[in-house]
Amino acid sequence: GAGVSQSPRYKVAKRGQDVALRCDPISGHVSLFWYQQALGQGPEFLTYFQNEAQLDKSGLPSDRFFAERPEGSVSTLKIQRTQQEDSAVYLCASSLESQGYTFGSGTRLTVV
Amino acid sequence: GQNIDQPTEMTATEGAIVQINCTYQTSGFNGLFWYQQHAGEAPTFLSYNVLDGLEEKGRFSSFLSRSKGYSYLLLKELQMKDSASYLCAVRANDYKLSFGAGTTVTVRA
Numbered sequence: 001g002a003g004v005s006q007s008p009r010y011k012v013a014k015r016g017q018d019v020a021l022r023c024d025p026i027s028g029h030v031s032l033f034w035y036q037q038a039l040g041q042g043p044e045f046l047t048y049f050q051n052e053a054q055l056d057k058s059g060l061p062s063d064r065f066f067a068e069r070p071e072g073s074v075s076t077l078k079i080q081r082t083q084q085e086d087s088a089v090y091l092c093a094s095s096l097e098s099q100g101y102t103f104g105s106g107t108r109l110t111v112v
Numbered sequence: 113g114q115n116i117d118q119p120t121e122m123t124a125t126e127g128a129i130v131q132i133n134c135t136y137q138t139s140g141f142n143g144l145f146w147y148q149q150h151a152g153e154a155p156t157f158l159s160y161n162v163l164d165g166l167e168e169k170g171r172f173s174s175f176l177s178r179s180k181g182y183s184y185l186l187l188k189e190l191q192m193k194d195s196a197s198y199l200c201a202v203r204a205n206d207y208k209l210s211f212g213a214g215t216t217v218t219v220r221a
Contacts, residue, residue, distance in 0.1 A: 003154075042199050042213045095207075
């Protein structure tokens with residue numbers, strides 16, 4: 001597609017529920033990033049893929065967070081046993097070369 | 113770690129100029145980015161600086177001084193649609209962007 005597409009746009013989860021967030025990057029983009037953005041804050045790095053390889057997962061806040069990109073295109077960020085502190089906007093970005101990062105509109109996760 | 117500072121809020125009048133400053137202390141440097149983010153929307157790319165100096169793109173300009181760890185984004189001829197959050201981001205290595213908390217700019221008529 002023309003841009004980075006994320007779904008769902010909004011997700012309400014009960015505490016303890018598992019969620020899966022999807023990112024469709026721009027076709028052909030090798031690099032894919034996940035960021036977490038709390039209200040009133042800048043995005044915080046979670047993880048980075050180059051094709052299907054997860055090269056950096058240093059920003060994942062706990063072992064409840066897991067990301068995959070099995071075929072080097074679509075990526076899924078999974079959060080197990082959601083907690084209230086997981087409430088945030090989860091942004092996906094993709095990049096072909098090192099200069100341009102295109103962000104999706106994000107998934108707003110609310111844990112109740 | 114990375115430390116990126118920018119003012120929380122700024123207010124300006126339509127047609128005026130606003131300068132958003134960003135200072136950074138990072139473990140490496142491989143470029144500085146400015147993004148615009150309207151509420152509930154994706155951050156959109158505004159500018160990229162990797163060498164010292166001024167980059168001009170229409171109404172928006174960005175300046176970088178690597179020795180001072182300092183950048184600014186200059187918005188000229190402000191329009192109401194420029195009301196948004198402006199994010200300063202530093203790339204310290206080959207790929208990872210570290211963001212400041214963002215500066216909310218409000219343009220008043």
